[in-house]
Amino acid sequence: MTKKRKRQDDFQKVKLKVGKKKPKPDNVTNVSFKTKGIRLPEQLKSSESGPTTHRQLSIKDLLSQLHHYSGGVKQGALAGLRELLAKNPSLLDAHLSSVLSEAAAVFTDKEPGVRAAAVRLLRFLAPRVPAERVAPFFPLLGAHLSCAMTHIAEGIQEDALQALDVLLEHYPALLAARSAVLLKNFLELISQQRLWRRGRGGEERKTAPWALSVSPGRRVTSQQWRLSVLTRLGRFLQAVVEERPAEEGAGSRDVLDVGEREGGCGKITPVELTWEEHSFGKGGVQVYENAGARASVCSAFRLRPDTEPGAGLEEGLTSVETVKGFASTLVPLLLEVWVEASTSEQGSSENAHLLHPEAMSLMYQVLNILQLLRCLAPQRHDQAELDAWFRSTYLSDFRQHFMKNFPYAQVEVAKHKKKGESKRIKQAAAAGDAGVDPLALNLTLCQVMANLTSSADGRQDADWLGPVRAFVRESLTSGVRLGARHLANLLEVVWKLVLTQRNKGVTEELLQAVSAQYQQRNLTLPVRVLLLRFFSRLYLQEHEVSPQVSRSKVLSRWLAALPLQLAQLGFRNPHLSAQLLRTVQAAAARRNRELLHSLQTHACRLYDPEEGSVVLLPQDSQHRLVQLVYFLPSLPPDLLSCLSRCCTAGRVSASLAASLIRIVHMRSSLSGWTLGVQEAALSDVDYFSFLFSTLAGFSAEELSVLQGGSEEDMCGSSPLSPLSLYHTELEHFMHHWDVVEEVCHCLETVGSRSQCFDILQNAICKNLARLQVVPDSTAAALLRSVSRLLGPSLLPSEELLRFLASCCLSLLTLLLSLDHEPPAQDSSQKREAVWGACVGALGGVPRLLRLVLQAVQVSELGEEELPLVAQLLRLLLQHSQLRNHMLANATLLQHLVQDLTRCCRGAAREQWLTDLLYCYSVALSAQHRGAAGPRDAY
Incomplete structure (x- = not known):
C-alpha cells in the first residue's frame, strides 16, 4: 500500500449498517440537563395595596391583565373582577369608568371565552349600577357594542346580542337615545346593502337598497339567526316607544285608558270645591272647562325642517319623515322574512295555514315590529299621517302575504327527545324566542290590519276585514279563558273596528262578543278590569267614537x-x-x-x-x-x-x-x-223623619231594646237623675255629635222656624218623652237642637220642657259623677260637649232652668248625693251666662241652699258646703251692687 492510499484510509467514512447508531467519540461532552418549573399561585402583597382576590390580585392588576395577549389571562381577569367587586362594592365608585371601558373593549375579542366572561361581568354590574351613573360612560359602551354588532366575525355578532340583552333589561332609556346608530346596526345583522347597477341604456334599476343576507358559516340556520335579531329589534323598538314623553308619544298611549282624550287636548283635572261654603247659599258656582289644567297646544311648528324620505337614520326617529325612511327600508326586509318563513312550511295548499313553532315565532316578530313601527310617530297629530302612509304603501302587500292563509295554526308533530334538547330549549328561552302560541300570532296580525282600516274606504276593505271580524268574534265567544295580554289586543282591535266601521250591525255584533266575554264567571282581576275599562271608555266617548254606539x-x-x-x-x-x-x-x-x-x-x-x-x-x-x-x-x-x-x-x-x-x-x-x-x-214628611231619626242616633227597635236591657252600661235612675242614661262609647258619641251639628244646620235653614220647631217638638214628645232609658248622646243631641232652634217668640210645651229638664239634670249628674272617676274612663271632648249642650239649653230656655231647680229635692237625696248637688249649684252660679238666670230664681236657690245646710248639721262643716255658701254670697253681693235684677223679666 502506498503512502498516498494510507492517507486516504485515515479520512475514510465509517459505513454503518441499517439500524445501528453511530458510536460516540471518546472526548464527547455531555450537555443534557434537568429543569423544574416554578409556580406562583399568589403574589406577595402588602396591606397597603387595597382589596385583592383570592389570587392576591388588586383591581389595577386585573385591569392591566385585560391587555394581555393570552385569552386565558383575560378570561381570568374578568372573572377576578367579578369576584373582587362582589366582595368590595365600594370599588365601583372609584373604578367604574375603567371597568366599563375595559370590559366593553373585549366585546370584539377573538376568543369566545373572553367575550362570554365580558357579558357575565356586564350582567353582574348592571343591577348594581343605576342608569344615571352609567350615562356619562354609555357613549363609549354603545360604540363598542356597535362595533361588535357590525363585526365581520359571526361569533362576535352573536355574543354582541347577549350584551345587548343586558343593556335592554337595565338601561333601555340610554339605548333608546342611540336609536340612530343601533337601528342601522340591526339592519346590517340580517341584510346587506345592494350596489346600484345601471341597466341597458344607462337607466338605473329600481331595486330595494337592502337585501336579506345568508351566512352559511353560522352555527344556526338563517331563520334562527333572523329570529334572534328580530326579537332584539322588537325589544329595542319597544324601549324607544316607552321612553318617549307621554305628552308626545302617540303610539305609546293605552287604548283602554278611560281618562285620555283622542283629540290630544289638555288633561282635564277635577275642580276642587268646598261644598260646605256653597251647599246652603243662593248663588251659583262658576265652573270652567279646563280649570286647574295645563293646556297642551298642538302646533305644527318645528325647530328644524323635515328631512327627505329615506334621508337616513343619522338624526334618529324625530320626525314622521325619518320614521317613514326607516320603515321603507325595514318593511321590505320583513316581508321577505315572512315569505321565507311561510313558504318553507307549506307542504300543500290545504295545510298552508299550519306552521311549525320556529316559523310561527319568526312571523310573530315580524308583525310585532310592524306594530311598533306604527307607534313611532313623534307627535299625536302625526299618527293619522303615518297610518295613511302605511295604508297607501303596504296595504296590498299585507293583504297578499298576511291574509292569504289567515288564521294560522300550529302543526302538531310528535316530539322525540334528542340529546341536548333541554339545553337548546333553555338557550332559546334566554334569547326571548321560547315559542309563540297561534292566538298571539293571529291577534297581532289583526292589530296590524285593523290599524290600516279607513272609515272612508269601508267597502273596499270588506273582503279582508270579514275574516278579521270573524276571528275576533270567535275568540271572544268561544268560552276559552283569555289572558290579560291577549284580551287587551282583542279589545284594541274591536275598538278600532267600531271606530272605523260605522255600521250598526257590525257594532252590535262586536259588542255582543265582548259582552259574552264579560259575563263569564271567575275571571281574573286584570281581565275584568280590562273589560270594564273598555265599556267605560266606549260609553264616555260614545259621541266621539260612533253614532251607533250611543244607540x-x-x-x-x-x-x-x-x-x-x-x-x-x-x-x-x-x-x-x-x-x-x-x-x-x-x-x-x-x-x-x-x-x-x-x-x-x-x-x-x-x-x-x-x-x-x-x-x-x-x-x-x-x-x-x-x-x-x-x-x-x-x-x-x-x-x-x-x-x-x-x-x-x-x-x-x-x-x-x-x-x-x-x-x-x-x-x-x-x-x-x-x-x-x-x-x-x-x-x-220623609225629610223631617230622616232628620229626626239621624238626630236621635238610635232606631225605634234599638231604643225599645234599651228599655229592658241590663244595667251594666247605663247609669240607673235616682232622685238626682230622673232618667237612666245609656253610656255610648267615646268614638260613637263624638261621631254622633258631629252629625247632630249638621242636622241642626239643616233645620236652621228651613224657611219657617216656628213650624220646624213644632215638628221637632211633636216628634220628641211622641217618640222619646216617655222613655225611661235614654242614650247620653241622644239626650245631648236633643238639648243642642232645641237650644239652636228655639227663639224668643217660640213657646215650648210643658211636656217637652219636663222631658228636657230630666235629660239636662241626668246629664249634669253624669258629668259630675265622671269627675270622681279616673280620667282614662272619659274624655275631655265628651265632657265639653255635654256641658256645652246643657249650658246652651239652660241659657236659651229660662223655664228649663227653673224646672231643673225644682226637680232637685234635697230631702230625698242620700248623703253621697248632697256634694253633687252643691257642686252643681256652684258651677251654675259661677258660669257667666247662667248667673243672672240663677239669681232670677233666687227663691228656689235659697231654699236649696237652706236644705243643704240643714242636712249638714255636724260639728265640722263640710268643705263642699263652705264652697257653696261662699259662692252664693258672692253672687248675691254682686247682684246688690249692680242694677235692678232681671227678676221682673221672668
Missing part, C-alpha cells in the same frame, strides 16, 4: 247591570268596585235612564247599614257612593231609613255623613235652591 242595546244592558254587580261584589274586590263606581257615577251624571232605574232598584242593598257597599268599601269609594244619592230619581222612606242608619252607625266618617245629610237636604223642597236643581226626590 247600542248591548251597552245599555251592560250599564243597567252595573249597580247589581256592585252590590254583589261588596268588599271582596275594592279595586274592581272602584272601577265600577267611576262608570256608574259618570253614567248617573249623564242621566242614563237604564242605569238610574237599576240604581234606584238596588239602592237599599247598596246603602244597607250592615252589609251594604257604602259601609264595606274604602273611604274613596264611600265618597262616590254618597255622591250617587244626588242622582237617584227618588228617595223613598225605606232608603231614607238606611241612609239615616249609615250616618249614625259610625261606619262612615263624620264628614262623609255630613255630606250625605247635605245631599238629602238639597234633594228636598226645603233646600232653598231655585236654579239648576232637579225636582224634589222626597216629601217634606
Whole structure:
C-alpha cells in the first residue's frame, strides 16, 4: 500500500449498517440537563395595596391583565373582577369608568371565552349600577357594542346580542337615545346593502337598497339567526316607544285608558270645591272647562325642517319623515322574512295555514315590529299621517302575504327527545324566542290590519276585514279563558273596528262578543278590569267614537247591570268596585235612564247599614257612593231609613255623613235652591223623619231594646237623675255629635222656624218623652237642637220642657259623677260637649232652668248625693251666662241652699258646703251692687 492510499484510509467514512447508531467519540461532552418549573399561585402583597382576590390580585392588576395577549389571562381577569367587586362594592365608585371601558373593549375579542366572561361581568354590574351613573360612560359602551354588532366575525355578532340583552333589561332609556346608530346596526345583522347597477341604456334599476343576507358559516340556520335579531329589534323598538314623553308619544298611549282624550287636548283635572261654603247659599258656582289644567297646544311648528324620505337614520326617529325612511327600508326586509318563513312550511295548499313553532315565532316578530313601527310617530297629530302612509304603501302587500292563509295554526308533530334538547330549549328561552302560541300570532296580525282600516274606504276593505271580524268574534265567544295580554289586543282591535266601521250591525255584533266575554264567571282581576275599562271608555266617548254606539242595546244592558254587580261584589274586590263606581257615577251624571232605574232598584242593598257597599268599601269609594244619592230619581222612606242608619252607625266618617245629610237636604223642597236643581226626590214628611231619626242616633227597635236591657252600661235612675242614661262609647258619641251639628244646620235653614220647631217638638214628645232609658248622646243631641232652634217668640210645651229638664239634670249628674272617676274612663271632648249642650239649653230656655231647680229635692237625696248637688249649684252660679238666670230664681236657690245646710248639721262643716255658701254670697253681693235684677223679666 502506498503512502498516498494510507492517507486516504485515515479520512475514510465509517459505513454503518441499517439500524445501528453511530458510536460516540471518546472526548464527547455531555450537555443534557434537568429543569423544574416554578409556580406562583399568589403574589406577595402588602396591606397597603387595597382589596385583592383570592389570587392576591388588586383591581389595577386585573385591569392591566385585560391587555394581555393570552385569552386565558383575560378570561381570568374578568372573572377576578367579578369576584373582587362582589366582595368590595365600594370599588365601583372609584373604578367604574375603567371597568366599563375595559370590559366593553373585549366585546370584539377573538376568543369566545373572553367575550362570554365580558357579558357575565356586564350582567353582574348592571343591577348594581343605576342608569344615571352609567350615562356619562354609555357613549363609549354603545360604540363598542356597535362595533361588535357590525363585526365581520359571526361569533362576535352573536355574543354582541347577549350584551345587548343586558343593556335592554337595565338601561333601555340610554339605548333608546342611540336609536340612530343601533337601528342601522340591526339592519346590517340580517341584510346587506345592494350596489346600484345601471341597466341597458344607462337607466338605473329600481331595486330595494337592502337585501336579506345568508351566512352559511353560522352555527344556526338563517331563520334562527333572523329570529334572534328580530326579537332584539322588537325589544329595542319597544324601549324607544316607552321612553318617549307621554305628552308626545302617540303610539305609546293605552287604548283602554278611560281618562285620555283622542283629540290630544289638555288633561282635564277635577275642580276642587268646598261644598260646605256653597251647599246652603243662593248663588251659583262658576265652573270652567279646563280649570286647574295645563293646556297642551298642538302646533305644527318645528325647530328644524323635515328631512327627505329615506334621508337616513343619522338624526334618529324625530320626525314622521325619518320614521317613514326607516320603515321603507325595514318593511321590505320583513316581508321577505315572512315569505321565507311561510313558504318553507307549506307542504300543500290545504295545510298552508299550519306552521311549525320556529316559523310561527319568526312571523310573530315580524308583525310585532310592524306594530311598533306604527307607534313611532313623534307627535299625536302625526299618527293619522303615518297610518295613511302605511295604508297607501303596504296595504296590498299585507293583504297578499298576511291574509292569504289567515288564521294560522300550529302543526302538531310528535316530539322525540334528542340529546341536548333541554339545553337548546333553555338557550332559546334566554334569547326571548321560547315559542309563540297561534292566538298571539293571529291577534297581532289583526292589530296590524285593523290599524290600516279607513272609515272612508269601508267597502273596499270588506273582503279582508270579514275574516278579521270573524276571528275576533270567535275568540271572544268561544268560552276559552283569555289572558290579560291577549284580551287587551282583542279589545284594541274591536275598538278600532267600531271606530272605523260605522255600521250598526257590525257594532252590535262586536259588542255582543265582548259582552259574552264579560259575563263569564271567575275571571281574573286584570281581565275584568280590562273589560270594564273598555265599556267605560266606549260609553264616555260614545259621541266621539260612533253614532251607533250611543244607540247600542248591548251597552245599555251592560250599564243597567252595573249597580247589581256592585252590590254583589261588596268588599271582596275594592279595586274592581272602584272601577265600577267611576262608570256608574259618570253614567248617573249623564242621566242614563237604564242605569238610574237599576240604581234606584238596588239602592237599599247598596246603602244597607250592615252589609251594604257604602259601609264595606274604602273611604274613596264611600265618597262616590254618597255622591250617587244626588242622582237617584227618588228617595223613598225605606232608603231614607238606611241612609239615616249609615250616618249614625259610625261606619262612615263624620264628614262623609255630613255630606250625605247635605245631599238629602238639597234633594228636598226645603233646600232653598231655585236654579239648576232637579225636582224634589222626597216629601217634606220623609225629610223631617230622616232628620229626626239621624238626630236621635238610635232606631225605634234599638231604643225599645234599651228599655229592658241590663244595667251594666247605663247609669240607673235616682232622685238626682230622673232618667237612666245609656253610656255610648267615646268614638260613637263624638261621631254622633258631629252629625247632630249638621242636622241642626239643616233645620236652621228651613224657611219657617216656628213650624220646624213644632215638628221637632211633636216628634220628641211622641217618640222619646216617655222613655225611661235614654242614650247620653241622644239626650245631648236633643238639648243642642232645641237650644239652636228655639227663639224668643217660640213657646215650648210643658211636656217637652219636663222631658228636657230630666235629660239636662241626668246629664249634669253624669258629668259630675265622671269627675270622681279616673280620667282614662272619659274624655275631655265628651265632657265639653255635654256641658256645652246643657249650658246652651239652660241659657236659651229660662223655664228649663227653673224646672231643673225644682226637680232637685234635697230631702230625698242620700248623703253621697248632697256634694253633687252643691257642686252643681256652684258651677251654675259661677258660669257667666247662667248667673243672672240663677239669681232670677233666687227663691228656689235659697231654699236649696237652706236644705243643704240643714242636712249638714255636724260639728265640722263640710268643705263642699263652705264652697257653696261662699259662692252664693258672692253672687248675691254682686247682684246688690249692680242694677235692678232681671227678676221682673221672668
